[in-house]
Amino acid sequence: MEGLDIFNDWKHRDCAIATMHGKETIISPLLKQELGINSVVPQNFNTDSFGTFTRDIRRIGNQLEAARKKAQAALDHTGLDLAIASEGSFGAHPDLPFVSSNLELVLFLDTKNTIEIVGHYRTSAVRARGQKIYTPEEAVLVAESWGFPDQGIILRTSEKSSRNIYKDITSKEDLKERAKKLLSPWYVRSIFIETDMRAHRCPARMESIRNATLDLIQNCKSVCPKCITPGFVITETIQGLPCGECGLETDTIKEVVRSCKKCLYKESNPIGDKVAAKPEECQWCNP
Ligand SMILES: [Zn+2]
Ligand SMILES: [Zn+2]
Missing domain, CATH: 3.30.1490.20 (ATP-grasp fold, A domain)
Known part of the structure; x- marks a missing residue:
């Protein structure tokens, strides 16, 4: 199955939401509204066994692996072939080491069509204290x-x-x-x-999960221009936008690369309509 058929196919299958702590109240309506996907919350499914923020159970693997395991467990539990799982983490911001940040990841797994699509949201507004x-x-x-x-x-x-x-x-x-x-x-x-920091006890985190879900939906709607499979997403950014003043390369992002996991097609495009970096962003003009 490919392309637009997949979107139609999704509308006729139930999606298991591998979650506790009320995250489905955020994820389910968006999924229905934006992709027409009906979701179900598995009964007697305990995601706390995959690790929690209260540190009483140790987290398994990294964040993406944890989400993948949760999604797979929900599929095993329900016998369905469409699942969503979310996973949050707290730590130093990758670009700003002294700023704490919350990264929410929402993963969509379609084992029937072998599709995995991820949405992210990072914010410094949600802090564990x-x-x-x-x-x-x-x-x-x-x-x-x-x-x-x-x-x-x-x-x-x-x-x-x-x-x-x-x-x-x-x-x-x-x-x-x-x-x-x-x-x-x-x-x-x-x-x-x-x-x-469990989602249902942390309103700021719920908002982050909502934003990560919106990112996921956008990524689902982005299709590969070659094979029309959903999930044509940014996988790489290329720095080197020339400075508007001196013309030398800066660290500012010049292009983004989107790629398809299915057919491996890649496409590089300029980011927005920005043709030059500001001298303030230039390490030569503004060292
Ligand atoms: Zn493709
Ligand atoms: Zn410059």
């Missing part, structure tokens, strides 16, 4: 400064400890009570409070 606290009152103050109760909070005995973890704290009173309990033994001086 954590610190020591010494009193229940301090727990409430810190939590509220992070956006609690909309933003979820986790309490634990220490940053490294995986015992006595309190998640799903819903109210100020509840938070105070649990902090009090953790702080109660005579030998405990401080406990650790951190943001719950």
Whole structure:
């Protein structure tokens, strides 16, 4: 099957959304609206076994592999051949080492047509935070400064400890009570409070997942000019846009390369209509 037939085919198959934590409330409507794909959430499917942000289960492999494993597990679980999985990570921004960033990845897998398409979104607006606290009152103050109760909070005995973890704290009173309990033994001086980065407890992350899903949909709609397979996406960027002032090559991106995984066709195109880099971007004019 190829090209436009694939888009039609997708409309007649159910897509398993390999997710917990309410991500389907973001992904499903977009999938239906933009690609006409009907999605189902597998029952009794636990994605927490693939690793979580609360560090109580170790992450398997890298982010893309993790999403791939989740998608495959959802296919095995449901017997379907179309799946979507998402995976988030937090760490240093690749271009700005002192800025933390959140990278959300959404993967679409069609095993019937051997298609895998990925969407991404990176932002510095979603930050994982954590610190020591010494009193229940301090727990409430810190939590509220992070956006609690909309933003979820986790309490634990220490940053490294995986015992006595309190998640799903819903109210100020509840938070105070649990902090009090953790702080109660005579030998405990401080406990650790951190943001719950699971999607349903982190509104900012939900927004990132939405943007990654939009990127995925755009990538699905981009078809290879040669074999018409969906997923003709940017795989490489080429630097060297000449400076408007001195004409020498700069580090600014000159062209993007899109490629097709199916027939391996590649196409290089200028990025936007920018013909020259500004002297501010030039390492010769502005060293
Ligand atoms: Zn192709
Ligand atoms: Zn220059």
